[in-house]
Amino acid sequence: MDRLRVLVTLPLFDEVIDRLSASFDVDVSREGILAEPEALARRAAGCAGLLVSGSPRIDAALLDACPGLRAVCSMAVGFNNIDVDACTARGVLVSNAPGVLTETTADFGFALMMAAARRLTESEHYLRAGRWNTWRYDMFAGQDVHGSTLGILGMGRIGQAIARRGALGFGMPVIYHNRSRLDPAAEAVVSARWVDKPTLFAEADHIVVVVPYTPQAHHMVGEAELGLMKRTATLTNIARGGVVDDAALARALGEGRIAAAALDVFEGEPQVHPGLLAATHVVLTPHIASASLRTRRAMADLAASNLEAALGVGPTPGRPPTALNPQVLAARPC
Numbered sequence: 001m002d003r004l005r006v007l008v009t010l011p012l013f014d015e016v017i018d019r020l021s022a023s024f025d026v027d028v029s030r031e032g033i034l035a036e037p038e039a040l041a042r043r044a045a046g047c048a049g050l051l052v053s054g055s056p057r058i059d060a061a062l063l064d065a066c067p068g069l070r071a072v073c074s075m076a077v078g079f080n081n082i083d084v085d086a087c088t089a090r091g092v093l094v095s096n097a098p099g100v101l102t103e104t105t106a107d108f109g110f111a112l113m114m115a116a117a118r119r120l121t122e123s124e125h126y127l128r129a130g131r132w133n134t135w136r137y138d139m140f141a142g143q144d145v146h147g148s149t150l151g152i153l154g155m156g157r158i159g160q161a162i163a164r165r166g167a168l169g170f171g172m173p174v175i176y177h178n179r180s181r182l183d184p185a186a187e188a189v190v191s192a193r194w195v196d197k198p199t200l201f202a203e204a205d206h207i208v209v210v211v212p213y214t215p216q217a218h219h220m221v222g223e224a225e226l227g228l229m230k231r232t233a234t235l236t237n238i239a240r241g242g243v244v245d246d247a248a249l250a251r252a253l254g255e256g257r258i259a260a261a262a263l264d265v266f267e268g269e270p271q272v273h274p275g276l277l278a279a280t281h282v283v284l285t286p287h288i289a290s291a292s293l294r295t296r297r298a299m300a301d302l303a304a305s306n307l308e309a310a311l312g313v314g315p316t317p318g319r320p321p322t323a324l325n326p327q328v329l330a331a332r333p334c
C-alpha cells in the first residue's frame, strides 16, 4: 500500500521528522514557516495530513484546494488560526497541543510581568547605550510585585499556573475574570477570587491576559479597560494579538496612563505597532512564551502523536490524544 504523504509546515526537530518518516512520506518546509495561503495550498495538495504551528490560516479555501486532507495537527494550544467547523464539515480531524506548555508559558508570563513592573529591559537598554554614569534613589524605580494584587483575565490552565506562582511564591492576592468561574475547590488551590471585568481592571496592580482569541475576545482590552487601570498598574499579554487593542495600549503608555506593559503577542505579528516600538515602558518579545527546548519538543511530539493516530498509525491508531473534533473519526469508514 502507498504511504500517506504529510506536510510539516515549519522547520522542526530532526527527531520528530524521523519519527514521522517511519510511517509517512514527509515533506518539511525547512526554509521557514509556510503560511502564505497559495504556497501552502500548492504544497499541501496531495497530502493526507498537516503538522502546523499557530500561524498558517487553515480555512475552507485551503481545505477545498486539498481534498485529500484528513488531519490538521497543531503544535500550539491556541487554534484561532484553524476553522474547526470547516474541517469538521469535511471530515478533517483537528488537534491542538494543550497541557504540555502550561508551566513553561506561565513562567514566561510571570517573567514578563516582573520585567514590566521592575523596568528590566528599559534599564538594560539604558546601560547598554552607555548612559549610566551615576546612581539616583529613583533611578528606574518601578512597582513591587510581591504583595501586590495580581489580576488574571482568562483562567484556564495557564491562568491558574500564573495564579499559583503569584499566590504561593509572591504573596499576591489574586483576582480573576473569566466567562466561567472555577469551582470553589479550584479557586482555593490558586487562592483566587472571581470579579467582574471592570473590577479586575480597577483593582489589580498587575494584569496578565491569558484568554483564548475568539471573535468575542477581540479588543477585550481596549480604551475603556485601560482607562480603569491604576496609573501604577502594568498589563501583560501572552494570549494572542487582537485580544488587546495595541493602538489604545500605545496611547495609554505614551500618555503615562498606566505604568508599563509587557507583550509577547501582537495584532498583525510579526509586525508591531509603531507606537509600541516607540514607547519606553514596554517589554516586547517575539511570541516566545512557550519556547523552552523541552516544551517545544513536547509540543511537536504531541502534534506528531495526533497526526499518527488520526491517520491510523502509532500506538493509539484512531485515537488522537488531543483531538478538537474527534467525532469526525467515528464517522469515517473503517
Ligand code: 8YV
Binding pocket: 052, 053, 054, 055, 075, 076, 077, 078, 079, 101, 287, 289, 290
Ligand atoms: C506557539 C502559542 O509557540 O501554543 C500557542 O498557542 O501561541 C505558542 O505556544 C505559537 O503559536 C507558534 O506555534
